[in-house]
Amino acid sequence: MDIVIIGSGNVASVLGRKFKTGGHRILQVVSRNASAASKLAYEWDTESTNYISLINKNAEVYIIAVADDAIGDIASELAIPAKKIVAHTAAAVSKDILRKVSSHYGVFYPLQSLRKEMTLLPDIPIFFDGNDEKTTKTLEQLAHSIAREKVLRADDDSRLKLHVAAVIVSNFTNHLYSLAEEYCRKEGLDFKQLLPLIEETALRIKDISPQQAQTGPAIRHDKETLEKHLQLLKNYPQLKNIYLLLTESIQQNK
Template sequence: MQIVIIGSGNVATVLGGKLQEAGHRIVQVFSRRPEHAMRLANELQCGHVSKLANIYNAADLYIAALSDDALRTLGSQISLPGKLIVHTSGATPKEVLLKVSANSGVLYPLQSLRKELRPYPEIPILVDANLPEDLERIAVVARSISGQVQTADNDTRLKLHVAAVLVNNFTNHLYVLAEEYCRKEGADFNMLLPLIRETADRLSRIPPRDAQTGPAIRGDAATIKRHLELIGSYKDIKEVYTLITRQIQSER
């Protein structure tokens, strides 16, 4: 397939690379900032433009890997009638690109993508389309780069996006709190990496509710008290500790 990538950030870069590996031809990259367009075009060995007016208009697929805000204004800046175009956003309705093309839809990678990290992680993909006949065309592209492809409507996609925020952004915030705490207190955060990996890995073997351990689920009031004394001056940690300990205890 001949593909134009609109965008040059993490999602554009990783999807571009994965699609090329799968045998598709990336023909052009667009970014409003010429140096960004050039960087990704260099990496993918393809053309690049920095004006929407100059976009190649005979590709098979256009992938708009843009911020949610930029997606909302794309329809007033470019029209690609008859062309298949997808966006890659978890939180944006599939209808957002209808003014660009009736043949529009979604190819949402349910993964946290960073252009500099290799190897690429596994990327589950949620697909959707405004016209039923486009759904399978989009799914075929998705399946060429992912073993986990599901159709999901706006609502289901947004729900998985919320869940992704919980397990990725919020989990990462706990890592931030723990890393800063260890650094300030002279403890070695790296000693926690095997525990972090185990916590994630075991989910494929047992449900999270069965995996819970620690002072909160045991009702170990003495340890919780010692912990709270120790973290007294860390306001963010104390708030998180108090709230989540209470919630875990109410699960018992």
């Protein structure tokens, strides 16, 4: 397919690479960030612009990969022929935000944590939706070309619900890593020594449910150990609060 990508951040970069690998042609990168757009255009041997009014009108699909709060503004400025397919990449934004842009609109949501620096591209499940059959079919086809079997249709409600779960398992977990890394640094420990544990904990839940997989002092109600940990954390009030909250949650979730 011939595709125009609007945006030049994490999702624009990774989806663009996936599209190229999937054999699609990127006609143009459109972004207010002229230097990021021209860097991507160079990588994909295509053109770029930072003027949305100069958008290429010949693509089959227009992918809007900008910050959630900017999708509405982009939609109000975007002038493409009415029959073109336009989709944004946000889980938490309704597809209807694009209803005035074209008669064919939808969503192309990659359920993965994406960073523009990625060159080794991970598996990216795609959750798509469209306002009509043509849009839905085309976005599904595009999704299959980059994600093979991990492609599912998801309406606005299910995407939003999925997003909450995604934030918990990915962003919150990563925040805990970040706090633990800072704690390790201050205590003269090497955070990297925890990597085998992190890997094992993540891999285990492929086979058993996270609830079954839970170990540690909280689930065992090892009161003395819990006390010692809290004592050690008295100089880390933020971490101590989270420790208490999660300990209580683990003990309630039996």
